[in-house]
Amino acid sequence: MIKLDHLLVAMFGVLLVLNGCLARQSLGVPPQLRNECNLDNLDVLQATETIKSEAGQIEYLDHNHPQIRCAGVSVSRLVIEQGGLYLPTFFSSPKISYVVQGMGISGRVIPGCAETFMDSQPMQGQQQGQGQQGQQGQEGQQGQQGQQQQQGQQGFRDMHQKVEHVRHGDVIAITPGSAHWIYNTGDQPLVIISLLDIANYQNQLDRNPRVFRLAGSNPQGGFGGPQQQQPQQNMLNGFDPQVLAQALKIDVRLAQELQNKQDNRGNIVRVRGPFQVARPPLRQSYESEKWRHPRGPPQSPQDNGLEETICSMRTHENIDDPARADVYKPNLGRVTSVNSLTLPILQFVRLSATRGIIQGNAMVLPKYNMNANEILYCTRGQARIQVVNDNGQNVLDQQVQKGQLVxxxxxxxxxxxxxxxxxxxxxxxxxxxMISTLAGRTSALRALPLEVLTNAYQISLEEARRIKFNTLETTLTHARSGQQQLIDQIVEA
Known part of the structure; x- marks a missing residue:
């Protein structure tokens, strides 16, 4: 009888564990997407919601759309006007971004890392305050106390974590929980397209994009999920001001200022006056620098190489430089990729990116992604894109133009x-x-024996040879057909 009771208890425990696992897997996923993704018809997508701020705006694509929901991502477009500052923000999911236009500086806050950037001069306000305190110390009975305070403040220098230059063509990776800010230093709007991998294993919440703000407020509300309809405040807003004052050792009035209760500027604010932070100058030879690349691949999937640590690792890599191209043909275009071998931080966020530029007569040979979903965003021009599913059905055949996504x-x-x-x-x-092409010198069809092709497609041996060997390129080819294309391929291969 005792053994039977133990068996029942054990079975009940197993059922509880299984129920918890199933519940966690379906957390935040609509019923129609829990078992399968309905991808029989794909659409060209674009931003559906715009949140405006004082010095810019954020455009969001509907993350509840079945295609985006199935891919487990969230996509947004950030526009920071000249002199605008995107306030410190972090996410529960890994984030990867591409700078479409402009230039600026970006800072990140990694918990536990040292403040390695130090200002060489005290802040002007501190100097003025010290002078006033010294004058009061000489005139009043509290002179000795003022001098002591002055001596304590003379050694003060602003210190903060690493600040990096960002510009057009940069791919930027941000780890979950790392707050980051961006300031536009250029003379045109800074435009950044970003992707949150909300299905990533590091996101322990549901499949709703969640923004955690350290400063600012957004009276227009957030995007998606249960937070969409209510105004968004920064994280300090939820604490008792007296608790904040005790924690930071400041007065209650200043603690209330941190909560931004009466601040309606949004998440992108305009900087008044000069914006001075300690940062190294931008190198002139910023194009295709060998020193920015690691000496080799990571020694293991968990580490980042001997030359980098979690605090000093590079977060961005420029892939718009033609000298960085992986595939290049002068009269067709170029394709450049960045992955964990070229930017080791991507091993942590488990994301990668590809930049492509092709001319009007070019075609990207048919291919498929072997181990990833792909979110393709058009930054300029127009193209026709066709997509075929696992049943051999054409699920998308549309024109894509600037600002649209597939x-x-x-x-x-x-x-x-x-x-x-x-x-x-x-x-x-x-x-x-990884990709696999369906046409070209390294394609799946090229790797098959002629006898397999002839029997699979019921064609002659000569026809099978043409299928295997007519296309000599690997990635890009001419969109036109005929004998002239074959001559161009022989000349350019």
Whole structure:
């Protein structure tokens, strides 16, 4: 009888564990997406919601759309006007961004890392305050106390964590929980397209994009999920002001200022006066620098190489420089990729990116992603994109233009035909995303024996040879057909 009771208890415990696992897997996922993704018809997507701030705006794509929901991502477009500051923010999911336009500086806060950037001069306000205190000390009975305070403040220098320059063409990776801010130092709007991998294993919450703000407020509300309809305040707003005052050792009035209760500027504010933070000057030879690349691949999937630590690791890599191209043909275009081998931080966030620029007569050969979903965003021009699913059905055949997005699921084959100098950035949900082409010198069809092709497609041996060997390129080719294309391929290969 005792053994039977123990058996029942054990079975009940197993049921509880299984129920908890199933509940966690379906957390935040609509019923229609819990078992399968309905990807029979894909759409070209674009921003559906815009949140305006004092010095810019944030445009969001509907993360509840079945395609984006199935890919487990959230996409937004950040526009920071000249002199605008994107206030410190962190996310529960890994984030990867691409700078479409402009330049600026970006800072990140990694918990536990030292403040390695130090100002060489005290702040002007401190100097003035010290002078006033010294004058009061000489005139009043509290002179000795003022001098002591002055001596204590003379050694003060502003210190903060690493600040980096960002510019057009940079891919930027941010780890979960690391707050970051961005300031526009250029003379044009700073435009950044970003992707949150909310299905990443590091996100322990549901599949709703959640923004955690250290400063500012947003009276227009957030985006998506249960937070959409209510105003968004910064994290300090929820604490008792007296508790904040005790924690920071400041007065209650100043603690209330930190909560931004009466601040309606939004999450992008305009900086009044000069914006002075300690940062190294921008190198003139910023193009294709060898010193920015690691000496080799990470020694293991968990570490970042001997030359980098979690505090000093690089967070961005420029992939718009033609000298960085992985595939380049002068009269067709170029394709550049960044993964964990070129930017080791991507091993932690498990994301990668590809930048492509093709001319009006170019085509990206048919291919599919072997181990990742791809989110393709058009930054300029136009192109025709066709996508084919696992049943061999054409699920997308549309024109894509600037500001529009296409979700290409894992394994779905697609082809891109430029119509007007097409440029794009693709984010992929794997640190080392791999592709397989369906045409060209390294394609799946090229690797098959002739006898397999002849029997599979019921064609002659000569026809099978043409299928294998007519296309000599690996990634890019001419969109036109005929004998002239074959001559160009022989000359350019």
């Amino acid at each position: 979700v290409i699921p894992q394994g779905f084959a697609y082809v891109v035909q430029s119509q007007n100098n097409f440029e794009w950035i693709s984010f992929k949900t794997n640190a080392n995303a």
